[in-house]
Amino acid sequence: MARSVLAGLGWVALLVFVVGVAGANEEDGHHVVAEATLGSQFYVIDPPYDTSNVAGFFEQYRYIRDQGATLPYFLDLVHLNAGIQRADQTYLLRLERWTRNALNSNGYLSLDWQGLDLDLDYRRYRSDSLRFFPKGTWGGETPVPDAYGVQYHSDLCPPTPTSISPCGSSPFGLESSDVFGANNRIFVNRQSVGGELALRPEGFGRNLPLLDELRTYARYETRQGYRQDSFVLATPLENASGNLAQGFRGNRRKLDQSVTTAGATLVASPLGLFETSLSFDFQEFREQAPVVTLNTLGVPNVSPAPPGLERAFFFVPDTNRFTGTLQITKQTEAVVFNAGVSAARLKQSGRFSPLQSYYGLCENRGASCDNAITLVSAHVDASIPLPGQINLATWLKYTYRDSDEARQAFLADAFSVLGSGFQESPYIQERNEARGGLEFSMRPVRGMQFGLGYRFDWVNRDLLFPSNDPLPLGIQPSVALIKPKSFDSEVYFRFRLRLLRSLRLSGEMSGSWASEVAYPNDLSEAFRMRLRGNYSLAHRFSWPVSIALTGHVLDGKNDAFPLPKSMPGAGRTNHFEKTEWGYDLTVTAVPKEAWVMFATFSQSVAEQSFGYVRTDFARYLDGLIPINFYIDSFPEYKSNVKSLTFGTSVTAWQRLRSDFSASLTWVDVGSRGAPDVGSNVGGLINQANRIQDRIFTLDTDLEYQISESVSVGAGYRFQQFINGVQLDPIELNETVHTIRAQFSIDFAAAYAAIAGSN
Amino acid sequence: MRKIGRARGSALRLQGLFFVLILAAACASVVWEPRGSRRTTPVPGATPVGTEECRVCHEEIAGHETMASYHSNCEACHGSGSLHAESEAVGDIRNPSSGDCLSCHIPGRDTHLQWGVGQHSQAGLICSDCHNPHSTQRQNLRLSQTSSFPDMDTTSQLCVECHSDVGSRFRYPTHHPVAEGGMSCVSCHDPHEDARVRPGDQNQLCANCHQDTIGPWIYEHPPATEDCQICHDPHGSVTNNMLVTVQPVICISCHSVNDQFHQLAIGPGILDNQQITQDFPTIPNQRIKPFAAGQKNQAGTYLRRCTDCHGAVHGSYTDEHLRH
Structure with a gap:
């Protein structure tokens, strides 16, 4: 499809050019514009697994170089702009295409004729998974699984041991040949074609009281590729052999998805009294890839599941979604009022999962499989001036979400037939949420604004807990880690100042508190601050220089989530703490009109500590076995990311333009246990999940204008990924050098030059 | 039975919401002025002179930079220019505000309906902070001069000039492909709307992809x-x-x-x-x-x-x- 669409766009471009040259009415001032940049890109990749076909940090470049590019990898139409312009240089018809590399491109075709706007676009993007290989263990200890190794665990000793963990010594042994010996890329190719047709009667000289604009749109998107799946097979259903050690599995699941969207929006101002819009939208999602079951996987050393009892792995339901939205606005010089209501219904449609189809549960047995979610929201939003330079801004939004109860009927029926498949954890059957806020702001003098406000978020969840019939299994409220209600309030103060003509400051400080929280890692108390300052030194130096500094702080904790069924004699809560702070400083200088320099340094830190909680038994056994909660220890987590960026852009001698930019990013993530407190869980997490990445990028471009119609360019890009925590013997470090050369021609200018010379 | 009851409750909720909206609209119609009143207010005492007269001095706008078709009449937005043409004083001409832009652009997109109550507007931004009405760039957007993301779309380059903390995150090891040009900030965020009251719940936006x-x-x-x-x-x-x-x-x-x-x-x-x-x-x-x-x-x-x-x-x- 990509090839044909691209070819189609190319032909359209050529057609525009030919028709435009032949038919452009010079007297009306219409003229043809056609510019194209042909580029070539050479990739020099320096990874240790260059020949292994394994996805790495810069996977897409290697893939382009090796295969998969639409055009030969060394040649591409980097930019194309063609169309017909009016005398005022606005476009009547325009075709534009950008290509960042041979796999990722955007194309647009637009027509702007009187009250008719037509926009068509084509997008193509391939995303490749970055596979992290956190170090699974450390020297001298018993081999344990590498996080990714589990995906390819086969439990088989290869003839020649190549495994990273010694074969047979661990139930999670990893065979490196399984990972690196085959083409096991994980990626998704996304391609979409869509368009929008807008009709505005005003553009045809007609003012209709009930129609300002009618917009219709449609889009078709495909996603094809592979996704990582990892799972554990439990006995007896999926792992009939009952060997737990053979239960840890991975799979590279094929994706073949399509999304079709169509909709219309009507914008009107009935009798000029207010503005309103009414939208309807339909979206159809389909997964065409075959359903994966244990039997289709053919897992070695694991007996196939008995007929009819096998499960679908990662079954994705096909869905249809209908959405309707109505919105109105009334605006005067100072007062703005906006309100709206929206309703959406997402419903399973198309194929059933094997469990749903088994014994015809959904088709024949009367169990309802009308699996759907209904979502309704409504809001009001207003900005109202009050006496004394004070403005009142207020908003309120209500959201209602409902899961159909068909699922319950299906589960009961499935259980009676299959003897398994009970509900374990609570469902959010209904969810009511109200959010709102109120802010008084004032502008005492020009360039100064203060605001004091309050906002809240209230949620009421109708939690449906598992029934204890026929078996007393399932998480009950007494051991649930979700609460039905939460209510969070926040008071904030914000300001915006313009001082001394060259200094601008703005910021917001807030304190929030929650009388009820839903989850253990919600915040029951928090302080937040966000500041921004801009200082211009234009009047102090011969070079205009500006400095921008932003910063943010979050400091919060949760002491409002009591642990259920904790040890007798000690009422306790699961204490959770979260701290985040960061800043970035940017300096921009303009030494000359055509010379800009900039540099930015930023740092962002996130820290958490929380009680790591253990229970004797699985919580869904509550009722059969007494469940006790214990705080084991207090792991601490910290991530620290620093980034330095600088660059310059210069146009010299009016013909030569050069751009240079470079960025360096340091990522450091680690955990630790609180000293002398409980078990060292934090330390263990650190062994498996420490991240130390360095990402370097350097980009430079030169463009030289040979004549009015022709320019040439050259560029070089250096990209390097360094993983500081290596998984021996694998190195993930990777370097890509990209060398670019390009040639641009303005066909219209060239045509004019040729015509002039004749 | 419970399902029927809940369905009936949902229907009543919907009816109630529509009733509130219609009532609000009716009140708004009675209290407030019609839309046309928001057109650019004239400069007192000035009379139209025509765009050609403006071009005598403002050649760089009328010539070097280009103007979109609906923006080709200077006085449509800046008001009558006779006093300014005579005195050349800044005070004798008006610079349009967001309200002037919206007098025409409300029908441009339905999310423009929320501009006046949106977070960007409440923070004091005006249309021309992001748009250059004299430009023929897509959506008349201003171009960033200091972007270090060569593959990023021009709209997102403009966004991260102010939202630099978000821009930094596009350099993290995993991120949505905004820096790579695979998508744009506006794929998820409409800068004209009030995100706090976006239709649906928090997940509906993610569910689009x-x-x-x-x-x-x-x-x-x-x-x-x-x-x-x-x-x-x-x-x-x-x-x-x-x-x-x-x-x-x-x-x-x-x-x-x-x-x-x-x-x-x-x-x-x-x-x-x-x-x-x-x-x-x-x-x-x-x-x-x-x-x-x-x-x-x-x-x-x-x-x-x-x-x-x-x-x-x-x-x-x-x-x-x-x-x-």
């Missing part, structure tokens, strides 16, 4: 049902899948872990037979549970990702433990 994670599921994971951002940071993260923290931290900051299935009863484990019996020294009445003789630390749980076994974290059609 990630339909395969949204269900409806037979077995669900409540946080995934409520808000994707409980676990994911869409702008960028230090770990894969844009998780807000690494695994297992993100999971065990909420979840308790049971000894029954997570202590690696089969095969050797790290800290085999480690006995942990001490009290917490700094927290009264907190006491951990000691491992029994022969019991193993839950090391296997910490040393791999929770999703290696519970891979269906968004929801499942098959497994009540979200394993597949």
